[in-house]
Amino acid sequence: MKRKDFLMYGTFSKFYDSFTDDVDYLKIADRYEKIFASLKYKPLEILDMGCGTGSLTLEMAQRGYDMTGVDISAEMLDAAIKKAQSAGDSKTLFINQDITELDLYGTVDAVVSSLDVVNHLLTKNELVSCFKGVSMFLVPKGIFIFDINTPYKFENEYADKTYVFENENATCIWQNDFDKSCGICDFYLTFFEKQEALYEKFTDSCSERMYTISEIEKALQRANMRLLKVYNESLKSLKEKDTRAIIVALNEK
Numbered sequence: 001m002k003r004k005d006f007l008m009y010g011t012f013s014k015f016y017d018s019f020t021d022d023v024d025y026l027k028i029a030d031r032y033e034k035i036f037a038s039l040k041y042k043p044l045e046i047l048d049m050g051c052g053t054g055s056l057t058l059e060m061a062q063r064g065y066d067m068t069g070v071d072i073s074a075e076m077l078d079a080a081i082k083k084a085q086s087a088g089d090s091k092t093l094f095i096n097q098d099i100t101e102l103d104l105y106g107t108v109d110a111v112v113s114s115l116d117v118v119n120h121l122l123t124k125n126e127l128v129s130c131f132k133g134v135s136m137f138l139v140p141k142g143i144f145i146f147d148i149n150t151p152y153k154f155e156n157e158y159a160d161k162t163y164v165f166e167n168e169n170a171t172c173i174w175q176n177d178f179d180k181s182c183g184i185c186d187f188y189l190t191f192f193e194k195q196e197a198l199y200e201k202f203t204d205s206c207s208e209r210m211y212t213i214s215e216i217e218k219a220l221q222r223a224n225m226r227l228l229k230v231y232n233e234s235l236k237s238l239k240e241k242d243t244r245a246i247i248v249a250l251n252e253k
Helices: 025-038 056-064 076-085 124-135 149-159 213-223
Strands: 044-049 066-073 092-098 109-111 138-149 163-164 170-178 183-193 197-209 227-231 244-251
Touching: 025 092, 025 138, 025 244, 044 056, 056 066, 056 092, 076 092, 092 124, 109 124, 124 138, 124 213, 124 227, 138 149, 149 170, 163 197, 213 227, 213 244
Parallel strands: 044 066, 044 109, 066 092, 109 138
Antiparallel strands: 138 244, 163 170, 170 183, 183 197, 227 244
């Protein structure tokens, strides 16, 4: 388990960047561009769905794309806006929205979603609602790229395990509770932040749902999208023990 597997909304926004500093956003952006190139597709306007603190959004903006970031966490977006201001980026737009209720100002050429955002949709109805929103604001024949944590990861890395992460300023204890019967894993996090000679305690929690590729494909079809490709993180064929699947879909509306 790596620290980059976090995706929390409340208290964790305070610690998000310091506990996900091993995430290679340049590599993720490179991956998206490789997929676009393989499809001979050249998007200009891109939505980063579930953008968090905006690291990927701003990396893509630096590469010349017109970016919009959407996230449910106002705290995460506050951090994203501060990053944009520090970078001198006044063009990138950040919107506080639930991804099951997307409502953009216009269409985009592509939608990307990184770091298992889609696994946070806990029902199939939420999954379909999200995908329908993507289809609505994605141009005809537009491309949707997202990733999910695989069943292998839920059953073997999440399971009912406990992990401890530390950095210079805080310690995080991450406890998992995976219910295989419904495919949902609850995450319980306890943070201890250094405050001079003392530690201040914070708690947070969230959940993810395990989805199979078949379930994802059916949800895409219900939203008038077609599954094009499924890769692992190296853009090779997905294997049984891969922990993350990269999914590429075409908007057929």
